[in-house]
Amino acid sequence: MAQELDLLITGAEIVTAADRFRADIGIQDGKIVALGTALGPARKTVDASGLLALPGGVDAHCHLDQPQGFGLRMADDFVSGSRSAACGGTTTIIPFAAQLKGQSLRAAVEDYHQRAGGKSCIDYAFHMIVVDPTPEVLEQELPALIREGYTSFKVYMTYDDLKLNDRQILNVLDVARQGGALVMVHAENSDCISWLTDRLVADGKTTPQYHAVSRPQAVEREATHRAITFSELVDVPILIVHVSGSEAIEQIRWARGRGQRIYAETCPQYLYLTAEDLGHGDYEGAKCVCSPPPRDEANQEAVWRGLAHNVFSVFSSDHAPFSYEDPHGKKLRGKEQKFQYIPNGIPGLETRLPLLFSGGVNGGRISIHQFVALTSTQPAKLYGLYPRKGSLMVGSDADISLWDPDRKVVISNTMLHHDVDYTPYEGRTVTGWPVMTFSRGELVSREFEFLGTAGKGEFLPCDKPML
Ligand code: DUC
Ligand code: ZN
Ligand code: ZN
Secondary structure, three states, rough: OOOOOOOEOOOOOEEEOEEEOOOOEEEEEEEEEEEEEEOOEOOOEEEEOOOOEOOOOOOOOOOOOOOOOOOOOOOOOOOHHHHHHOOOEEEEOOOOOOOOOOOOOOHHHHHHHHHHOOOOOOOEEOEEEEOOOOOOHHHHHHHHHHHOOOEEEEEEEOOOOOOOOOHHHHHHHHHHHHHHHHEEEEEEOHHHHHHHHHHHHHOOOOHHHHHHHOOOHHHHHHHHHHHHHHHHOOOHHHHEEOOOHHHHHHHHHHHOOOOOOEEEEEEOOOHOOOHHHHHOHHHHHHHHOOOOOOOOOOHHHHHHHHOOOOOOOOEEEOOOOOOOOOOOOOHHOOOOOHHHHHHOOOOOOOOOHHHHHHHHHHHOOOOOOHHHHHHHHHHHHHHHOOOOOOOOOOOEEEEEEEEEEEEEEEEEEEOOOOOOOOOOOOOOOEEEEEHHHHHHOOOOOEEEOOOOOOOOOOOOOOOOOOO
């Protein structure tokens, strides 16, 4: 008799970035060991008739327990963040080990391992954020860390405590080229933002809506173009993160047309929020303050078209969790803040996949294969986790989400599993929900209930990106 499987999932239709077919899934020791019919015997069988089996989501841009200055504190650590991700159909997260000025990059990575260790219920890898590219960092630490499995890092063109100047970015890109790593770029022009901010504040315009006015598309367009120029000069691919609208998209299309290898990411906030959500003088708009800011409906449509036409390779949450009623969050020190002091970021780990599935797949804007590619397969490839993650092949980890494509759900913060006290999508109805999610063969969520175990998630060293 064949060896008994640990788990058999029967009756589902398997959907990957390329294929759609009906097969049972045999799982042993956390891996997919068979796809076919008449599999078994198995210790446990899950009847998934009527459901779609998709590779678990890979959220390649989220912030958890990231050290903050100015008295700020993120609401989610690796326990609550990974729990929320799992309940939204995501089985791999890639948050950021952020260097502080004056700190060695190695120390930042070690500190972040302390924060993550024994907490995540799903597997995780790290990107790094390079803030202080000293000769030591460029010549010793970065090349060694790349070899050890930290093969992607983010650079910022804005934020006083994070930004690099042009020459520093060129230096970091050069190290990435030599090591075969991928640099993610936050593209907004810092001086333009601070100049516009000063002018708004001098005019007494300090409520949340002016956050969007201080960061118009022009500042994103210019920085995107500059980053594309750096990529050309150094001859290395880059990935532009959280693209918000048509003007940055035009730059990316232009560069691709010239044969440049420019990758791009977008996020749910640019499909579902607009600058109107920052309010008209009321502080509630602080809940939707993120950077780049949400734009308008025409730009939402441009981002949808960019997804449909494969301008974007990756769809991430950019989950950056700051609670609203929190003296370490949106109401810093218990007070309503001027827009330039509101912590940037919104929660989204758990709602990322249903929002894209609902508006994209059920809305007829992208195919279900594009959905899988954007949310799982392509991030796994770009960040060196494929085919262990991002696929449902024999030999891959049994990270599987079973979707009911017709399930109608009204999003409400009470049903979410993060530790943030709001969701910007409160009251929205989505169609399609991941009703069961497995991480290496272990059931981690079922029907809005978390069933995983903190600490079961493993750290994943990353291979070189597949570019
Ligand atoms: N913008 C960022 O660059 N990072 C975190 C959240 C945000 O809004
Ligand atoms: Zn960013
Ligand atoms: Zn971010």
